[in-house]
Amino acid sequence: MRRRRPTTLSPSTKLADCLFTTFTVQLIALCLSIFVAVPLAVYTFYYPSFHPDLCSWPSPRSSRRDLSLLLFGDPQIRGADKSSSLRTHLDLFGNDHYLGHIYSTLLPRLRPSHVIVLGDLFSSQWISDEEFEVRTRRYKNRLFPSKFGVSPEPVFLNLSGNHDIGYAHDVTHSRVRRFEKHFGQLNFVVTGDDFRIIVFNSMSLDGSLNDNENGQAGFTTDVRQFLEDQMKVKFTGTTILATHVPLHKPPGICIDKPYFTYYGEKSEGLISEQNMLSEATSQWILDGFFGNGNAGNGVVINGHDHEGCLVRHKIVNEEHSWSAVPIATGNRRYQYDYDNFAGSGVLEVTVRSMSGEYGGNAGLLSRTWNATAQDYTFAFSICPFGVQHIWWATYVIGIISSCALVIAFIGLPFLDEKARRIFVAGTMTPPILNSDASKYYFGHGLPASQPPSGRQTAVNLFGAGGKAQKRD
Known part of the structure; x- marks a missing residue:
């Protein structure tokens, strides 16, 4: 009888046996956690600490007259329907919680006096009423839930944008009605100690007063009358104008340049799209609120331009008009201190979008009392979190590393111990197939015969003198 040669392990098999031991699996799981998962989690949940100059107020609030405004630009949350793929639904779920993570991280850390979302809450004004309700619930429950244990809770303001009402x-009246039902009026004023925040519907400012097809002219009349009434108020404190569409700036000041499209002839004023207010409307607003030596008493905040922009509007005395002086634009990270005096001009802050494509930004605008100058000083910075892939990577890698740690430190040692109890010599000998059957006798001296190659002998263990039967 020929003896079978012992199987010789190949070099690759020996290497695999050496690498995939309990210890090496545990080491890999530890390295994944320590060097990848933990750093990602630390940055994700404490990212303001990595940008203290950008993601903190320049000085703590020492008076109730100090203002600290947390600003968000253009969330533009999208929607899906029953025909959308699973990937689309998963992407929307992740994007909602990514935007919500930015808010929930900054709110308890900064404790702002006001939170302002500068319009374009949703991605389209054309959605149905049912879809509007769905996105509203997502907006309020996932992105900006009201309760985070911050006391006192800040004043929360929502501006209308072109993707919200057009x-x-x-x-249209139906779009305005559903927006105001959930997010408040289009035009309103918030007043406090020595300040006022004026929110207005900038989309209708340049509309035609003759456009009465669906009542659009009424919205233009309403917003212009509202602003004229506020201009007549004798107010000596800080005026903050909150609008979605930025004021007019010449080409080269911001990344976006003036752009207008119309449904009909330009003279009809039926605006289809605009990325800035018209020059005439912008001059009217600046004159009405900040003319006659009041240029240092206010700030303009807005969104719409996803790239972001920071400028000063200074009056040209010779021409009695306003000119824009650039400060910063685009994804440049900046922190800007602004002294409040007439010659410095009016600060306009266009907040870079908070969407993942633009880096998950929040704007920090503060007003603090300067005891030396006996006046207020403004400061603005843009606080970035990062692209949405960071949020995804943190959770995906965190789940993977957690599972790997459980398997490596709980699962594998348990399996090793069980295998040790079963296969330790003297406890149980593993069955050997196709070996020398003459060593094994079953029943009453049952003779065994060598099975043919590729076949296994089945033995009847229940009857004396039973015969072995060949079985394929």
Whole structure:
């Protein structure tokens, strides 16, 4: 009888046996956690600490007259329907919680006096009422839930944007009605100690007063009358104008340049799209609120331009008009201190979008009392979190590393111990197939015969003198 040669392990098999031991699996799981998962989690949940100059107020609030405004630009949350793929639904779920993570991380750390979302809450003004309700619930429950244990809770303001109610010719009563039902009026004023925040519907400002097809002219009349009434108020404190569409700036000041499209002839004023207010409207607003030596008493905040921009509007005395002086634009990270005096001009802050494509930004605008100058000083910075892939990577790698740690430190040692009890010599000998059957006798001296190659002998263990039967 020929003896079978012992199987010789190949070099690759020996290497695999050496690598995939309990210890090496545990080491890999530890390295994944320590060097990848933990650093990602630390940055994700404490990212303001990595940018203290950008993600903190320049000085703590020492008076109730100090203002600290946390600003968010253009969330533009999208939607899906029953025909959308699983990937689309998963992407929307992740994007909602990514935006919500930015808010929930900054709110308890900064404890702002006001939180302002600068319009374009949703991605389209054309959605149905049912879809509007769905996105509203997502907006309030996932992105900006009201309770985070911050006391006192800040004043929360939502501005209307072109993707919420449409541009001038697209604004309809039904779109305005559903927006105001959940997010408040289009035009209103918030007042406090020595300050006022004026929120207005900038999409209708450049609309045609003759556009009465669906009542759009009424919205233009309303917003202009509202601003004229506020201009007449004798107010000596700080005026903060909150609008979605930025004021007019010449080309080269910001990344976006002036852009207008119309449904009909330009003279009709049926605006289809605009990325800035018209020059005439912008001059009217600046004159009405900040003319006659009041240029140092206010700030303009807005969104719409996803790239972001920071400028000063200074009056040109010779021409009695306003000119824009650039400060910063785009994804440049900046922190800007602004002294409040007439010659410095009016600060306009266009907050870079908070969407993942633009880096998950929040704007920090503060007003603090300067005891030396006996006046207020403004400061603005843009606080970035990062692209949405960071949020995804943190959770995906965190789940993977957690599972790996459980398997490596709980699962594998248990399996090793069980295998040790079963296969330790003297406890149980593993069955050997196709070996020398003459060593094994079953029943009453049952003779065994060598099975043919590739076949296994089945033995009847229940009857004396039973015969072995060949079985394929």
